[in-house]
Amino acid sequence: MATKRVAICAVAQHKNGSDLWHKRFQGMLLDVLEELQAQTGFTFDEETGVNTIVSCSDDFFDARTISDNGVADVLGAQYRGEEKIAQEGLNAVGYAQAVILSGYADLVLVMGHCKESQSESRRMIANMGFDPFYGRAVGLDNLNAAALQARAYMKKAGLTEEHLAGIVVRTRQFAARNPYANAREIVEAGKVIASPQLCDPIRQLHAYPVSDGAVGMLLASEERAAEFTDRPVWIAGFANCMDSYFLGDRDLTANFALKQAAGRAYRKAGIADPRKEIDLVEVMDAYAYQQPLWIEGLGLCGDGEGARFLDQGGQEKYRVNLSGGMLAGNPVIIAGLYRAAEAALQLRGEAGERQAPDLKRAVAHSTTGAAGQFHSVLILER
Template sequence: MAGRKVAICAVAQHKCDSDLWYKRFQGMLLDVLEDLQAQVGFDFDSETGVRSIVSCSDDFFDARTISNNGVADVLGAQYRAEEKMAQEGLNAVGYAMAQILSGHEDLVLVMGHCKESQPESRDLISNMGFDPFYGRALGLDYLNAAALQARAYMAKSGLTEDHLARIVVRARQCAARNPYANCREIIEAGKVKASPMLCDPIRTLHAYPVSDGAVGMLLASEARAKEFTDKPVWLTGFANCMDSFFFGDRDLAGNFALKGAAERAYKKAGIRDPKKSVDLVEVMDAYAYQQPMWLEGLGFCEDGRGARFIDDAGLGKYKVNLSGGMLAGDPVIISGLYRAANAALQLRGEAGDMQVPDVKCAVAQSTNGPAGQFHSVLILEA
């Protein structure tokens, strides 16, 4: 991206929980906002402060039409530019980047929240992501769509239930070092394989847990970033891509959308070979099989070699999801924001017990829609 540059100056996360019944989402966002202000001291002055806010939320999970209407006052958005990115948080970062790169803004506040515990069933909500004429009436949702994809990908890649169990066990081991993860209990492979079947071949512990959470970050132009931090995280590439809306038109074992997003994001960041240039990866793994599958799409694993990638310790080699990832519990709407936040903390050297040395370049990936219909990729550099 020639010309202007964009940096993350501060990130804040709310600890994820299976049911934050005692706190409304406005309270969660206020905690995150106050954390950000304590870190870097920004204000909402109409000339020199934050004049634009990009929020991320979902009408269904919030049980209100125009969900951002319920948080504008908490986010300081009165009489300011405020835009909502519905349903996937990493795109909120991309939206904020565009505002700064275009020269319209120098500071943008990005805030996202989701309380998955509020609805009776998140599967009932995800059913609305399908076409109203066939898919919804058929009863499709993100879970059974993922099960169909899991079967297709497992047949293609040689992935077995043993591999899935190892992925989950490693995710929990990483999450034990992440104070913001929902599920930090270390578990054994036997417990994973004995967990109840949700939708064959996906078991309960193969799927991410119901989670409530909130994330925020302050983005700034290169000229303003030095006012807030001496450890800026530069956002050097962002892209997204969508596959067919109709579920039956897609190759479920392929990675059409993710490959398209990754190719463009890498090109913008000047990355020719991610295996050589990227030090750390955060992927949005709602289900265990998605870790190796998404890593194929990102170029870290050869197509159809997911099982071998796991056997060869590829997850450790490329430092995948040291935060525990989505399998350890963060909400679907803002998991991409958690991915970017954890990557940024590593690049700033502020990841605590999760920190690994010499991280200069990281990739954050997110997805939305059934079985990876829509993908986004963000490149972050120290």
């Protein structure tokens, strides 16, 4: 069977901010849409243009059900086909790939947005993600669920305060070179360690800042990619995996779902040994401890070896989160889509000051649900 391929032809990111008070999300999406059109010249022509849009947004953050209905015009989706991903936005890329591979469409626009700042507290929205009777009443949210995982993982992997501070310091150094990142100020390890505990062991600077953002990309079939770019980035594999909804059912440090998702994505991409075949990694690290944890799940080091991975320079070897990662501030529901955009920019050689040399293959990762219930892995190639 001849394998068909799907290309990312262009990506556009709105600059992330902690409170984009002057702009509504519709306006942010429109900026992203117009930038994608400026880069590629695509239209919405019914014969030759984009007729399928896959979007990602969140009903609670946007304060309306079927939140995509509220942005149809600025997605370019009015009078065209549209679907919304009710998961992290990286899955919109997987969905768009399936749409193109099936032959249903040869061009798909992927768009995502979220303004965390719109809510009194993003933690209240996260709390709404839990079962109303078992989890919500206990006061669970993404932060305190993650802190359970952080404590368990720090013990298992021998991860120290210094390791976590090191991750944050490095994150900010890269974020300073990324014009789209939110938290770009350089910090010292001492400041990280002195930052207040939000939920022990997670300190304020271990957590990604409240973030607003929007991001989009244009995907095309292999036959049509050249119309829109001379630097296509190919989707070599995509997979995701869902774990149990109830936290107590899970071994929080085992990475069960991520290993499944990564294994499937690697098989699709023909990757036998990810440690030898991956050049760059973007993981969705909402909290500092998650960076080495997800690296373990992606198979780039052994189980419980996350601290050693950091000590032995694994972050530079695999060019982990040269964008600054989610830790530098992307909104929760599209932080993985930002990962894919950054990985694509790197493979295209368009990552500016954060550009790494000699890249062939990259991994973008995303997760949704408390403490990594659901994981998605996208493999991109030049």
